[in-house]
Amino acid sequence: MKNPLDGAALDAAVENVHRAGMPGLFAEVRDGDEVWRGAAGVADVVTGHPVTADMRHRVGSITKTFTAAAILQQVECGAIGLDTPIGQYLPKLVPGERGEAITVRMLINHTSGLAEYLPYAYPSLKAFPDLADAGPQSLEDHRFTRFDPVDLIERGVTAPAVGTPGGTPGVYSNTNYLLLVQLLEQVTGTTAERYITRAVIERAGLRDTELPTGPYVDGPHSKLYEAWFGMIDPPRDYSVYDMSWVGPSASLISTVTDLNQFFRALLAGKIVSATSLAQMQHTVPVVSQEGKTIDYGLGLHPMQGPGQAIFWGHGGTVWGGGALAMIRADGRRQMSVAVNLQRWNRLDSAGRPQPHPIDDALAALFRVAMYG
Incomplete structure (x- = not known):
């Protein structure tokens, strides 16, 4: 399938997202040796400083894809059993029957039945992500809070279960990946940040990617504007934020170029073996944090347009920022996009996010980027 890059169409597509209300966005699209990079809008709404790709x-x-790949490496060397109960590794964190029923695989593909810890870590957010009753104040209150991952795990493990171990659809939960981080540290004898850096980030040859241990983004970056469904108006910058509330399950800092390079290396068998990659691409139904049922593998999920090729990758959001990186199954076509506004949709009386022009503009950008 050959769909040459159309630079003019991609330029127009990113500009349309900006015009629809996104302060700034930037992207890299690749097709074989062809590369397009583009940006539109501003990195700072006060100074007007532009975003760059x-x-x-x-x-x-x-x-999560980086963390899952690190776990699969340890599976390959025999230090971790993919279908071994987590209770055999971390009996104090997941004790009793659940520890024996929940396997490492169930943590990676979100079929453990363990609840999301966020409602219990941020009590003033009430039933996050039940958006109707949520409030933005705790985002400000916890900008510099240093959370203990073991405490967060306990909150998720002791919360009411959201499913039975191995049952589908699974429910997406950061508790799963905080447990995987603890597992990784136990078997490698070092911090997850150091191991993932050495075994995944450096192996992929990434120069501008890191797992931070503090609240700041080093180097050229955009401010990150959180609207919290219109409750923060104008949106507030949360680019400075202590990411211990998610740790190595969602704290990565990268560039669109590095993200494309990582997924290219992953699908080429340079990060994990072909057998492990096949495991990563074996999917089950999982309910996302937005309440949609998606297919999810081991740190990867597929995206497919009507009658089009399958792409593999992952998306992510933080307070104020979002990104999506996808690669076609044959490894040729790639797209990585970053945006500097989150939760731009306002809510209706039932607490449901309402359509916004940004949604359609982003969908159009994804179509042009992925399918030409």
């Missing part, structure tokens, strides 16, 4: 950015849950 080489800016570093918080990419949220795209981090």
Whole structure:
């Protein structure tokens, strides 16, 4: 399938997202040796400083693909059993029957039945992500809070279960990946940040990607504007934020170029073996944090347009920022996009996000980028 890059169409598509209300966005699209990079809008709404395609950015849950790949490496060397109960590794964190029923695989593909810890870590957000009753104040209150991952895990494990171990559809939960981080640290004898950096980030040859240990983004970057469904008006910058509330499940900082390079290396078998990659691409139905049922593998999910090729990748959001990185199954066509506004949709009386022109403009950009 050959759909040459149309630079003019891509330029127009990113500009349309900006005109629809996105302060700034930037992207890289690749087709074989052809590369297009583009940006539209501003990195700072006060100064008007423009965004550029080489800016570093918080990419949220795209981090999960990196963490999953690190776990699969340990499976390959025999340090972790993919279908071994997590209770055999971390009995104090997941004790009793659930520890024996929940396997490592169930954590990676979100079929553990463990609840999301966020409602219990941010009590003033009430039933996050039940958006109708949520409020933005705790985002400000916890800008510099240093959370203990073991405490967050306990909150998720002791919360009411959202499913039975191995049952489908699974429910997307950051509790799963915080447990995987603890597992990774136990078997490698180092921090997850150091291991993932050495075994995944450096192996992929990424120069502008890191797992931060503080609240700042180093190097050229955009401010990140959180609207919280119109409740923060005008949107507030949260580019400075302590990411210990998600740790190595969603704290990665990267660039669109590095994201494309990572997924290219992953599908080429340079990060994990072909057998492990096949495991990553075996999907089950999972309910996303937006309440939609998606197909989800081991840190990867597919995206497919009507009658079009399958792409593999991941998306992610943080307070104020979002990103999506996808690669076609044959490894040829790639897209990575970063945006500097989140939760731009206002809510109706039932608490449901309402359509916004940004939604359609982003969908159009994705179509042009992925399918030409």
